[in-house]
Amino acid sequence: MIYLDNSAATRLDERVHEAMVPYFFEKYAVATSEFGYSLGIVARETLDEARNDLAAIIKGNDEEIIFTSGDTEACNMALKGVAYSQMKKGKHIIVSKIEDFPVLNTAKAMERDGFKVTYLPVNGEGLVDPEELRKAITKETTLVSIQHSNQEIGTMQDIASLGRVCREAGVLFHTDATHTFGRFGFDMGQLPVDLMTMSSHTIHGPKGDGALYKRKDVPLQKWMDGGYQEFNLRAGLENIPGIVGFVKAAKLMNEEENSMVRSMRDRLMDELLKEIPDTMLNGHRQKRTPQNANITFHQVEGESMTLHLDMKGIEVSTGSACFSRSLEASHVIMGIGGNHERAHGSIRFTFGRYNSMDEIPEVVSSMKEIVARLREISPLKR
Amino acid sequence: MKFPYNDKVLENFKNPKNVGKIEDADGKSMVGSPACGDMVAVYIKVRAEDHVIIDAKFESYGCASNIATGSIITELAKGKTIEEAKKISWKDASDALGGLPKIKAHCSVLAVEGLREAITNYEEKNGLVVEKKETTVELIERRLKNVMNPLTGLDIVRGNLVKSIEIKDGVVSIVVDLPQEHIFANNIRDEVKEKIENLWDVKEVILKFSDQ
Numbered sequence: 307m308i309y310l311d312n313s314a315a316t317r318l319d320e321r322v323h324e325a326m327v328p329y330f331f332e333k334y335a336v337a338t339s340e341f342g343y344s345l346g347i348v349a350r351e352t353l354d355e356a357r358n359d360l361a362a363i364i365k366g367n368d369e370e371i372i373f374t375s376g377d378t379e380a381c382n383m384a385l386k387g388v389a390y391s392q393m394k395k396g397k398h399i400i401v402s403k404i405e406d407f408p409v410l411n412t413a414k415a416m417e418r419d420g421f422k423v424t425y426l427p428v429n430g431e432g433l434v435d436p437e438e439l440r441k442a443i444t445k446e447t448t449l450v451s452i453q454h455s456n457q458e459i460g461t462m463q464d465i466a467s468l469g470r471v472c473r474e475a476g477v478l479f480h481t482d483a484t485h486t487f488g489r490f491g492f493d494m495g496q497l498p499v500d501l502m503t504m505s506s507h508t509i510h511g512p513k514g515d516g517a518l519y520k521r522k523d524v525p526l527q528k529w530m531d532g533g534y535q536e537f538n539l540r541a542g543l544e545n546i547p548g549i550v551g552f553v554k555a556a557k558l559m560n561e562e563e564n565s566m567v568r569s570m571r572d573r574l575m576d577e578l579l580k581e582i583p584d585t586m587l588n589g590h591r592q593k594r595t596p597q598n599a600n601i602t603f604h605q606v607e608g609e610s611m612t613l614h615l616d617m618k619g620i621e622v623s624t625g626s627a628c629f630s631r632s633l634e635a636s637h638v639i640m641g642i643g644g645n646h647e648r649a650h651g652s653i654r655f656t657f658g659r660y661n662s663m664d665e666i667p668e669v670v671s672s673m674k675e676i677v678a679r680l681r682e683i684s685p686l687k688r
Numbered sequence: 689m690k691f692p693y694n695d696k697v698l699e700n701f702k703n704p705k706n707v708g709k710i711e712d713a714d715g716k717s718m719v720g721s722p723a724c725g726d727m728v729a730v731y732i733k734v735r736a737e738d739h740v741i742i743d744a745k746f747e748s749y750g751c752a753s754n755i756a757t758g759s760i761i762t763e764l765a766k767g768k769t770i771e772e773a774k775k776i777s778w779k780d781a782s783d784a785l786g787g788l789p790k791i792k793a794h795c796s797v798l799a800v801e802g803l804r805e806a807i808t809n810y811e812e813k814n815g816l817v818v819e820k821k822e823t824t825v826e827l828i829e830r831r832l833k834n835v836m837n838p839l840t841g842l843d844i845v846r847g848n849l850v851k852s853i854e855i856k857d858g859v860v861s862i863v864v865d866l867p868q869e870h871i872f873a874n875n876i877r878d879e880v881k882e883k884i885e886n887l888w889d890v891k892e893v894i895l896k897f898s899d900q
Contacts, residue, residue, distance in 0.1 A: 607726070609751035613701065616691065627725040628751035628795060633838055633875040635725070650725055683707045683755070685718060685729040685747040 308620045308665045312508070312597055312658030313457060313485055318551075319510040319659065325554040326512065329547035336543050338533065353544055356553040360517060363556055364502070366494035372518045372536045373549050377484040377505035380518035381408035381451075383529065383540065384480040384501040388449045389421060391527035392478075396446030400424045402434050404641040406457040408503075409482055413451075422446070431590040432461030432642050436471050443475045454483040454490075454502075458625060458638040458654055459589030460598025462486065469498030478524060484508055484516075485595055488559035500524050504556075506548070510659055511555030515548040567657045568596035570666060574655060575599040577670045582677055588639060588652055599655045600625075602639075602648045603677045605686040611653055614676040620669055625652040647686070693752060696786040700756035705763055706745045715810025719802045721882065726750030726795050728758055730802035732765065734810050739770045746802065750795055753788050757796035760784045761803050770807045776800065778834075790841025794879060797834050797843075823887045825853050828860060831883040838872050844880075851898060858891035860884055868897045 309317070329352070337353045339346025354368070361368045374380045389399050401413045403425045413423045424442045426434055434452055443450070450472050455462040465481050472479035480501035483492070488509040492502070501524060506515035520526055520539075532541025578601055579585050588600040603611065608624025615622055623629065625636030627650060639649035655669070681687050691698055710716075710731035720727040726749065733743035744762035748755045761781050765773045778797045782788045788796055811817045821827070832850055833843045844850055844864065851863040862880060866873055877895050884893045 605749065607750050607754075610701070610755060613691070613693075613752045616689065617698075617702070619689070626751070627875070628792075632871050633725070633791070633794070646721075646725070683704065683747055684749045685727055686749045 308661070308669060310620065310622045310655040310657065310661065310669070312661075313654065313656035314623060315507050315513060316510045316658045317660050318512060319555060319558060321558060322511055322551045322554045326547040326551040329550055333546075336546070338535065338543075349544075349546055352546055352550060356549050359553050360504075360556060364492040364494050364504075364519060365496075366519055367522065369537065370494070370519055370522060372520060372540050373544060373552075374516050374518055374540060375514050375542075375545070376507065376516040377406075377482065377503050378408040380503040380505070380516050381480075381482055382412050383518050383526070384503060384520075385409065385412045385416065385449065385451055386529050387526040387539070388478055388480070388501065388524065389416060390529065391525040392448035395448050396444075398422045398424070398444055398446035398448065400426060400439065400442050400447060400450045400452075402426045402428060402452045402463075404428055404432060404456055404459075404638045405451070405453050406482060406484065409451050409453065410637070426452070428461075428641055430643050431593075432456055432459050432638070433590065433593070434463055434468060436464070436467045439468055440471045440475070443471070443477055447475070447477050449478045449480060451480040451482070454481045454486045455595045455598075456589065456638060457485055458636060458652075459600045459642065460485070460594035461589040462593045462595060464593075465499060466497060469500075472500075473498045485598070488556055489564050489596060494519060494521070506552035506555055509555045509559050512548050512551040515545060515552040517552070563659060564596050567659075567661070570657050570661055570663055571596060571599050571655070573663070574666050574669060575601070577666070578673060581670060582674055586648075588642065588644070588648075597657045600652055601655075602644075602652045603673075604647065604651055605684045606677055606680040607650050608653060610680055611651075611673075611676055614680070615672060618668075618672050620672055623654050624650075625654070626650040692789060693756070694786045697753065697756045697788065700759040700785065701752040704748075704755050704759035706759060706766075707747065708745050709747065710743060710745050713806075715806040715808075715813065717802050717805030717809055719805055720750070720798045726754045726798050728754065728798050728802040730758075730762070730799070730806040732803075732806045732810060734770060736814075741765050741768055741770065741773055744803070744806075746799065748799075750798070751792070753792035754795040754798060756785055757781050757788075757799035758802070761799045765803055770810065774804055774807055776803065788841075791838040793836035793841045793843075794838060794875075797836055801834055820888055823855060823860070823889050825855060827887075828853050828855070828862070828884060831887075832862075832880065834883055835876060835879045838875065844876065849876075858889055859894065860890055860892070861894045861896070863896050863898065865898045867899045870897070873897060 335345035337350040340350035478500045482503045484505045487504040502519040584604040608626030609628035627635045635649035713731035714734040715732045729747040746758040851865045854861045
């Protein structure tokens, strides 16, 4: 099997698993029991250490890390938490048009609560223009949320420039870094970013774990009620095994691996574009995450391609409507100015730690064969 | 390995029968559009004396269930008179394939429509249809029977999702009994419009959801 859907989920690293195991069977207490008994103290210490380690990775402070159940919760917390706490100032937020669902659908839900949302357009390569952002900010704006990189086409935004625009305007800035965390060095001391979403599922950690970075003075309204965990900002028992696994996974990410991933990706991308006619790259060629290649194969439909690939043991995803839960074509490909045919024919290949260069020739030859075969039966063929 | 389809569907997807064009077809059609995700072209050869379909071929720009249905529907059509072939339903095609996932009903119904359109094309070419008929509520309803609710696999008419249909001066207004936020609202809107918009006397299609 050749698994190339690492932006959907990654295989857990054995070392991560090993780090998690004691917290299921031996050290299973929760941190709220720290004044009750020894196991509670162990839990508190474990949690503090994990928080400290994660803060060090992004050069932030311990009290700026809120552990969550993954990127969806972190994005909900950032958008709703900030915007609802700032309602006296205004009820306007700005997001990009090509955000992933945790941000996009949170914004849509907030519209139902009377918030005004601006969905910023992107250019043909998926980039937000900082000038456009500057123009979109009004007196009512309280928060801007623009992803660090795109989940489908891999395009990376210039978050430093976007963050500076927000700083100058006195507006808070959140970035969803689900697909860049672990792949890039973050220095929260330097970066003009107030809130940042991180996730474990994209870095060979367990699913259902992540964190929100929240700069110290940023106001945040608690929106899930319950106990007083996570600085009284996120109620619910701390998922200690998950947190331990997440932070272990984050520590294991390294530059050497990232450049390996990048070279595999580059080879696949270049060979597919060269060897199969009528193809195009989606997203920016240079400003993209190292793990992502997204290519449209014109005149053919994505679900048919993914099924043929699956029969050959190759696993990928597509922006085709037939593949999506809502039967809608990828809002990302449409957002960068693509038409339905371009979205339906798009395939996303995403690499991870367990891929190897040896897999590339098989993927390329399979794609050549499948695309030729489907074009043969397509009424759109030229 | 696990697949989202049964073996029969997979076989018809992997090795579809009757693929290609018939250059001197007696009837042909092209239905769907890249916008709805699928397109199917159907070609038929018909024996003039008894209107029996002696050959049928198809081309597909679509997903697995679309390709598999194209394959099976052309098989089912061969040897049938055009009157018999018109009656082949999505259900017949789905049964012949051993069942399709509900969510895929909308992709496969297209091949059924493609066959019917190819027959209409043959009838038109051979003077078997008379003048253009006015669009009526009944006709709209019949067309809407080809719009599937992906949650249930039932069409929106039989699934009682069509609350009202009104036609006034070429403007067709349809109310669908689903909230705007329904996961398939956009998909159903696009499909409804596509089925009605191209009728010769329809100028505009207005589709509203129950909470609009």
